[in-house]
Amino acid sequence: MDQQRSSLFNHINTISRIQVQISTLRSQFRLHERYHDIESIHQGGETLKDLQLQLDQLQPTHNNEFTFLNSLKRSSDSVVALYAHMLRVHSSNLSKAEEEANHHYLLDRLDSSILSMSEDSFRLADHALQNSQEESEYKARLMQSMLIILAILISLSAFQTLRLFRIRLKELEQGIKQLSVGKMDYTIDVGRKDEISQLAQHFNQMTNRLKASTISVDQLQQEISKRTSELEQQKNSLRQIAEHDSLTGLANREAFLKSLNEVIIHCSTNKRRAAVFFIDLDKFKQINDSMGHSAGDAVLIEMAHRFTSTLRKSDSLARIGGDEFTVIIDPLYESKDAAELAKKLIASLEEPYEYEDQTLYLNTSIGIAVYPEDGTTPQELMKNADSAMYQAKKAGGNTFHFYNRLMNQDTLAKIQLESELRSAIQQDQLTVYYQPQFDLKTRKLVGVEALARWIHPEKGLIPPCTFIPLAEEKGLIHQVGSIILTKACQQMAQWNGEREAQIALAVNLSAKQLNTPELAGSISDILHTTGLNAQHLELEITESCVLSDPEDAIHKLEQLKALGIRLAMDDFGTGYSSLAYLKKLPLDKLKIDKSFVDGLEINPEDAAICQAVIALGHSLNLTVIAEGLEHEVQATILAEQGCDQAQGYFFAKPISAENFARCYFKKERKLKQEENI
Numbered sequence: 001m002d003q004q005r006s007s008l009f010n011h012i013n014t015i016s017r018i019q020v021q022i023s024t025l026r027s028q029f030r031l032h033e034r035y036h037d038i039e040s041i042h043q044g045g046e047t048l049k050d051l052q053l054q055l056d057q058l059q060p061t062h063n064n065e066f067t068f069l070n071s072l073k074r075s076s077d078s079v080v081a082l083y084a085h086m087l088r089v090h091s092s093n094l095s096k097a098e099e100e101a102n103h104h105y106l107l108d109r110l111d112s113s114i115l116s117m118s119e120d121s122f123r124l125a126d127h128a129l130q131n132s133q134e135e136s137e138y139k140a141r142l143m144q145s146m147l148i149i150l151a152i153l154i155s156l157s158a159f160q161t162l163r164l165f166r167i168r169l170k171e172l173e174q175g176i177k178q179l180s181v182g183k184m185d186y187t188i189d190v191g192r193k194d195e196i197s198q199l200a201q202h203f204n205q206m207t208n209r210l211k212a213s214t215i216s217v218d219q220l221q222q223e224i225s226k227r228t229s230e231l232e233q234q235k236n237s238l239r240q241i242a243e244h245d246s247l248t249g250l251a252n253r254e255a256f257l258k259s260l261n262e263v264i265i266h267c268s269t270n271k272r273r274a275a276v277f278f279i280d281l282d283k284f285k286q287i288n289d290s291m292g293h294s295a296g297d298a299v300l301i302e303m304a305h306r307f308t309s310t311l312r313k314s315d316s317l318a319r320i321g322g323d324e325f326t327v328i329i330d331p332l333y334e335s336k337d338a339a340e341l342a343k344k345l346i347a348s349l350e351e352p353y354e355y356e357d358q359t360l361y362l363n364t365s366i367g368i369a370v371y372p373e374d375g376t377t378p379q380e381l382m383k384n385a386d387s388a389m390y391q392a393k394k395a396g397g398n399t400f401h402f403y404n405r406l407m408n409q410d411t412l413a414k415i416q417l418e419s420e421l422r423s424a425i426q427q428d429q430l431t432v433y434y435q436p437q438f439d440l441k442t443r444k445l446v447g448v449e450a451l452a453r454w455i456h457p458e459k460g461l462i463p464p465c466t467f468i469p470l471a472e473e474k475g476l477i478h479q480v481g482s483i484i485l486t487k488a489c490q491q492m493a494q495w496n497g498e499r500e501a502q503i504a505l506a507v508n509l510s511a512k513q514l515n516t517p518e519l520a521g522s523i524s525d526i527l528h529t530t531g532l533n534a535q536h537l538e539l540e541i542t543e544s545c546v547l548s549d550p551e552d553a554i555h556k557l558e559q560l561k562a563l564g565i566r567l568a569m570d571d572f573g574t575g576y577s578s579l580a581y582l583k584k585l586p587l588d589k590l591k592i593d594k595s596f597v598d599g600l601e602i603n604p605e606d607a608a609i610c611q612a613v614i615a616l617g618h619s620l621n622l623t624v625i626a627e628g629l630e631h632e633v634q635a636t637i638l639a640e641q642g643c644d645q646a647q648g649y650f651f652a653k654p655i656s657a658e659n660f661a662r663c664y665f666k667k668e669r670k671l672k673q674e675e676n677i
């Protein structure tokens, strides 16, 4: 019996040790998740080795324990494989993006495998405890059965004995009564040797045995209840680790999703609304990158603190990863309550945060999704709150945004357009339209601006403002830019080859294109293959091209200049560029933006700006061209102000190459023929 008891304790002990090791493994994993350090992977590997040893030693006592032990073994095998993979990723020469993608994937898998290990270990412990309790109950039942058998024996004897033995039988009866109420100390005087004395002897032996076994059952029960409370404590601390974020102490992603699920079930039965906030700190990466992880951690703790003191106890706040926090508002009576709370949360960060000797200004963006309108599952609500948060960020941050379905439609339309643009590139649907540029004094054709067009098989002509920003966002601008430049250069080389009067070709260059190191090389290749003289190419840049890294932009522009290409500053006056940089840029031309030309004849300020730009351009030895001329009077004023060139609907809209040639070159040819005759 003692042996049985000790093996039972060993069994429960081993399970407790397994639980402690899983909790250690989880903490090591959390450390790695936060700091990405290789050391915690190695430590995790060591813990795994010990853990697997314990798992191999464990002998399940019942079938129900088999299931969870096997599942634990399987999960531990997969954690071993994932750790090995993680080490390979760390030591391989993958690009940063590839390494991050792999790492995220592995962290996700590890998180769920370790979580399922800790769940299985809880279940295993529960079953082991249940099994051991059943065993102790079995012993108590055995004791009761013995009492019953004894009672039957005695009653049978009582029937068969003579009156002479009645007194001694009474003694026995008394003994049984005492025994039945649990008093084990009662013994019967054996007296002389007869059947009753034999019975009394048996009775006394049995009480002694029962006493011994009762003490063991009591001890067993005491130890089991001690173990149960220890395991219960461990279970609670593991649950605390499993459901809480170790940095801020707030609920973590798993706990948040669990609560959100419960809220949804509750709200659907009670026909109530609830709101989910997705909160993201603006520019957190910058803090982390420039001031280090400890500063980042301190900021997150401060945020958690400020949010907790702003929210009510019933609003559940969680940190679901990085700088992402969530809040569940249940119940939500009116949407404006959610808006009010979002404002309060944003305001809670208004006061600057002092970290060491630095003053940090924290801003946050909040996306709000409402149950049931914006989603009926935790995943849907999270996804929609997240995209609402993205809208808030897009609007400049430090604000909140409610999810609306149109947002999703916009996103879908964008995804669709992107895939169509990719096939447009493959299927040669991009083309060039040309707008003429004239000398304002002589009204002679001096150049053309090439403007991109997309001839969509179903949607027809798509203007560049629809697809150029998309191409820039999706990294397609280099391909689009190169197609347009090649086609335009080819066309211009052909036109200039056919005509005596050479004209210039202006082509727009996006800021993203200017960022590529091999820009000058690829443009030089295009000039070479198309045969266009570099002096006839003019690239139009905008102020934004120069803003992000002026020194680099100047360097790239100088490389283009060295090829013989002319450079023009487009939309001049609309940005914030400094005149100091204007002086340093190797420009040939300034283009007055249409917005100043628009009000030229009615607005003295616009007229003054045009005049100032013309003067500035000329003082820097630059040609000045005005764009967007729609009326004769604008052409007259600009000519009087000394503007050199102009383009606009007043002269001509952008048109296809065929139309352009028909309009301008056939007329020229005809004139020439008439002159010759």
Ligand SMILES: Nc1nc2c(ncn2[C@@H]2O[C@@H]3COP(=O)(O)O[C@H]4[C@@H](O)[C@H](n5cnc6c(=O)[nH]c(N)nc65)O[C@@H]4COP(=O)(O)O[C@H]3[C@H]2O)c(=O)[nH]1
Pocket (backbone or CB within 6 Å): 435, 450, 451, 452, 453, 463, 464, 465, 468, 481, 484, 508, 509, 510, 540, 570, 571, 627, 628, 629, 630, 647, 648, 649, 650, 654
């Ligand atoms: N209302 C009015 N509009 C006039 C008038 N005269 C010209 N425009 C329009 O103003 C835009 C001038 O081009 P932008 O400032 O370079 O502005 C361009 C340029 O920033 C960009 N873009 C066009 N083609 C390309 C390209 O090949 N590459 C790059 N990176 N951007 C391009 O798209 C913008 C818009 O191009 P478009 O839609 O072709 O619009 C053109 C042109 O059609 C006028 O009198 N009235």
